[in-house]
Amino acid sequence: MPDNDEVVYFLMPDGTEVSNDPRYHDEKYREHLLAQMENTGNAVEVRLAGTNEDEDDLDEEDGDETQEIERLSAEALHELTKEQLSAYAKSLKAAGVDFSTRGIKTKEDLINAILAAS
Amino acid sequence: MADLTLPAWLVGDQQISGREQGFNERADVIVAADGTDLNDFYDEVLKTIRMRNESKNKLINRLSYAVTGAITSVTVPSKLAFEEASEYGQPVGGRAGGIRQFRGYDFTFYDLAFRYTWMFLAEADRAQLEMQHNLALEADQTLVFNRVMKTIYNPINVQGVGDKNEPTTVFKFYNADGEVPPAVGTFTHSGTHSHYLTSGGAQITSANVDTMMDELNHHGYNLQGGYTLVLLVAKQEADRIRAFRTSSGARYDFVPNASLYEGKIWVPNNGQYVGGPQGTVPGEIGTYGAFHVVEDMNIPTGYPFAFASGGNDNLNNPVGIRQHANPAYRGLKIIPGQRSDYPLVDSFYRRGFGTGIRHRGAGVVMQVTTNGSYTVPTIYA
Secondary structure, X not given: OOOOOOOOOXXXXXXXXXOOOHHHHHHHHHHHHHHHHHHHOOOOOXXXXXXXXXXXXXXXXXXXXXXXXXXXXXXXXXXXXXXXXXXXXXXXXXXXXXXXXXXXXXXXXXXXXHHHHO | OXXXXXXXXHHOOOOOOHHHOOEEOHHHOXXXXXXXXXXXXXXXXXXXXXXXXXXXHHHHHHHEEEEOOOEEEEEXXXXXXXXXXXXXXXXXXXXXXXXEEEEEOOOEEEEEEOEEOXXXXXXXXXXXXXXHHHHHHHHHHHHHHHHHHHHHHOOOOEEEEOOOOOEEEEOOOOEOOOXXXXXXXXXXXXXXXXXXXXXXXXXXXXHHHHHHHHHHHOOOOOHHHOOXXXXXXXXXXXXXXXXXXHHHOOOOOEEEOHHHOOOOEEOOOOOOOEEOOOOOOOOEEEEEOOEEEEEOOOOOOOOOEEEEEOOOOOOOOOEEEEOOOOHHHOOEEEEOOOOOOOOOOOOEEEEEEEEEEOOOOOEEEEEOOOOOOOEOOHHHO
């Protein structure tokens, strides 16, 4: 059986995944770190329009329907959850407000980018 | 000796029930109230124990090699190659040696006590005491057997502890832990190489068995290398393998063990007269290609296991059984109790040993399942 590049893991009788593959542990550790970071609010992974092909396709379908977006203040932006903020940023983009998403890693970065575009 | 199939209740490893624990007191002394000859009774018990142990012993001897260190090294010779000579230059210098792969073994002490009252000892027949002793021997063999089987069937590397409390990695067969198996001939492998496979179907096929043979072969464990290839299966898989024929697409014909056929010859489907394969291993039901197929009731159903054996307690066997560095602590020991008049009263049995895989490519486990991931069998988890 030729070796392949898939991450190898095994199962214990109770269904628990176990592995000797170092990449398996790297993946699990990364998931653990991301979960920890989200819990502590130190970093938020934000996905914006233009970074996901599926979403881009959807955007193209109804791309002509631009609408006026109410601009929120810095204080109001800070009160939004990360999901609300992400949706708000997406709707701004759809409405034609241009701001750069390059290098954005935290919620604070995104708020600053939105405010800078105002 | 003709193979004998024993009922499961006779040979199985039943759990210890409540009546098998506690003190042996005077009331436990067995008397022959019905006129039974007690010597005959205990002879029968001892024979049963011997029968139970026989198949396990043969299996363990074929699989294992006794080591005394916490870590041993298995050497793979390095290779040198000539290069085309140039008119002016010097050839590249060779540095012959070998790849030393270190294999660790864990180590644990186990014990088992028999507690007798002095009245029991005063009344009990010698045969009854011998029976207790033989039960301890059987428990010891079961312990070693189960530890070896867990080492084989559970693919997760574990940490063992050396003589000076230094941690050692106890390896299993190749399990995608990053160790790249040495190249053999044209065969090269990667760090994700695994010898814990799944069949991809609900029933074992000849292609599955061929795959297991190839897995041993491409690490150099083959007949030409002086190894005996053994395939251990449960009854369910044995019944399927018995039907493998080239006429139905298999790579080889299954040839039944001659001793199971009074005529000691085998006539395949095409009617040609042929002799049977030479040489058998204990418990063999027949051969399939290079494999000696052994049906064994200690193998879990749906988990065929193939290995390359160098012989009994041979250096080339895949499993290492670690014994204590001090010879006084090796093997099964009986430790006498404190009372000099009745040393048996508080005596107990002690065994210290550990296991680990020495030759990581010399064994392959396959789970017969449609699932893509290998699941450790419950009995040897």
